[in-house]
Amino acid sequence: MLVHLQGPWTPLLGRLTLQQIPYQNPILLGTFIFVAILGVIILVATTRYGKWGYVWREWLTTVDHKKIGIMYCLVGLVMLFRGFIDALMIRTQQAIAVGPKSPGFLGAVHGYLTPFHVGQIFTAHGLIMIVFAATPLLVGIMNIIVPLQIGARDMAYPYLNALGLWLTTAGAALVMLSLFIGNFAHGGWYGFVPYFELPYSPGVGVDYWLWAFQLSVLGTTLGSINLIATIVKMRAPGMTWMRMPIFTWASLSANLIALTSFPVLMVALALLGMDRYLGTHFYTAGMGGNLMLYNDLFWVWGHPEVYFLILPAFGMMSEIIPTFSEKTLFGYATMVIASFAIGGVSWGVWLHHFFTMAAAPSVNSFYSVSTMLVGIPTGVKVFNWIFTMYRGRVRYELPMMWALLALFLLLVGGMTGMMNAFASSDYMWHNGVFVVAHFHMMVLLIAASVFGAVEYWFPKVFGFKLEQKWGKWFFWFMVLGTGWVFVPMFILGIAGMTRRLDYIPYTQWAPYLHVMLVGMAFYVVAVGFFVAHLYVSLRDREKNRVGADAWGTTRNLEWMTHSPVPAYNFAFIPHVNARDEWAWRKEHGLAELHAGDYEDIHMPKNTGVPLFLGIFSMGLAFALVWRIWWLALLCLALIVALIIIRSFDRDTDTTIPAQEVDRVERAARDGVTENGPASDLLGDPVVATSSIRSESGGMGGKSSAAQPAWAPMDR
């Protein structure tokens, strides 16, 4: 049944030979040395400071939704950097390789990258940015914030939550591994069929792409089950559907999309895998395969996926804009309806991804119109945000600046999206960089929302605010880079430049490509400011400590508990009385009240099983890439055995005793207890927790500690 491969193969190592390590490529060699040095520094530092126990106990085996979320964001951030380096290489290559007289370096005819290498970079950039950067960042933030917003102690499935993280990480690690062992797919991130079939792409690149993608799909599907179950089942008493925070609503609609669409992608990829490994004919050019089947299955996932990413981003904007307008969100109910309308419409529009593939005019018209329909609920959202700001007291702090940038990018991306939605105009610039510029507007909208959300919720998670000065420089250079790169790209798209070029034939495009290079320079500077922003914030964190209500004008439950959030989230589960519960309590003078004596709290226990499942999955994927059958079977057996063994474990819960809750609560309020200082997520002692804006009703700081404990009536 297995496909007979041409070329060498040994039972022990499969196709893996020493020649597969591209040490002769100076770019990859340099990257490898950089990564190796970085890895050694991290390993040595962890050993030297004796932190292995801490890393193992507090992070690698954790089932705490906040820590899992932080690790998701870290994976996303690392991969965002990797994807950015890819972008840098694409832009520099294109700027150099213009016109027949353009020089070549490092063995390339034009520019410094060979076409094979450029193909891999394009593919990796697309896959990484969508699947391994944007998705982990958004999933990470949802993971941290949703349980807090609904007043839960954890997710519905803490163990599954960790498994989702480690599967996604395994996929990301596999993509990184393909840099140094073998190569990556070079036919575009979504896999052209039948080009991705074995006869046309016999190398391991497509297999790396396939299994890394599949691992992340599995992780995201499991994560969506978890988030939906959490939102439906774990809401605090009194939180009716119409009292749910809008970010939670957005997460719910996004994860309903993920729940239904990701399994379709799983099938699309699995069938391609069977074609490559078992010799079936799902998508082959001959023997009864149907290559449009792949395109349909892929984009049936691919378009809803766009909204899986963008709905949480909209949710973040919907949290930030009311907070910094000091007003409740305008049109709550229409916002909810719009989120679900977008989710619903997203399912019926996939064919706009191949308007030019000889569909009947009636079919193209249908998908053209249905695509434009997305504009209606999105427009509702835009007006709601604008009406929220209208007559509000708008404060231009960093989260708000990012949210406004996201709003602006949404307008540009949305308008150009409408232009693409016309099948007739799409015929003109199909497969061109106009489309590329359009979807970068949308993806940068997501990035801007994520940066805004990180600025906004960072003090909640870590207990201190990020400093503003370097953050503003970072912001403005991101704005500059975006303008300088993508305005020329729109122009080039209309001029007829196609996607994925390693060599540009027309010299009259050169000025635009060079302007784009300037934009990339702005982005590079922005990355520098971002690092400075993080460094200065970490260095000066004692100055920027905040209380529970970091911004003073926040509205939802997550701002009621301490910053940083204790492991159990809420010492007492709050009873929800209003839509913006925290704002309601502040308005009615109830913010300072505490519930009284603490009780024991049940929590799930840490476990290393998800980490090992992730490692074995990675081993399985690696073995399949190189067709090392014994290793694949071994990893599969280990995975099955570990799942069964874990199901027999009776010792999966732990109890935080009331005295411990009392100690943590006192420490969070007063900074220091008789048992020593409280510590934050970075392991530092918390010395001063004064609310920056306590005059507007923050409950952090010493003032609230002076309040007498007060117990409400049980009812």
Added chain:
Amino acid sequence: MSATTTQKIDPKGVTLWERHYPGPDLISTRTFGFWLYMLTDAMVYAALFASLGVLSHVVNLAGGPPPAAIIDPVYAYGETITLFLSVLAYGYSMVALKSGSRGGVIGAMLVSMLLGVVFLGIAATDIGHLFSRGIIPETSGFLSIFFTILIYHALHILVGIVWMLVMIAQIARDGFTANVVYRLINLRLFWHFQAVIWVFVFTFVYLQGMVA
């Protein structure tokens, strides 16, 4: 709202905190989550059946045998009977769970499991018979999806059988703890779902294949 509209509410008139809050019910949360999981599996099957629809055109036969030439309804009939009897047996196991009888649950589950093994045996005979005649997934696009659906369904049955073994061991060891009970309920959902999917397989692969 600006601070000037603030009016005080008597704290004694509202509930602000839930004391002695037990948290959401474990069994209902876990069964709800499993329903969601089954929805993802339903989407996988939906995509596979859509692929079957696409790959059932005459060009997808690529000169290989059409469905009517290879389908043996006797096997499919036998599979239907054993699978539905197995689901019935699992139903008796759930009845025994309500009366708290360990022996009843384990006994009925053993019957259910054995019928699952019989189902797998029939499916393997059917597929092996076709393979021995040289009718294999590599032959054509249609046969690729034909065998994929049959084998994917059979894999589910295999998983269900392993799961039943695990549950028999856990009932014997722990009795009916919350963990065991929610797993038994989820397994019931899983097992019934396979029977429901079999109805689709029977309709779209076997019946439609016969008349096509």
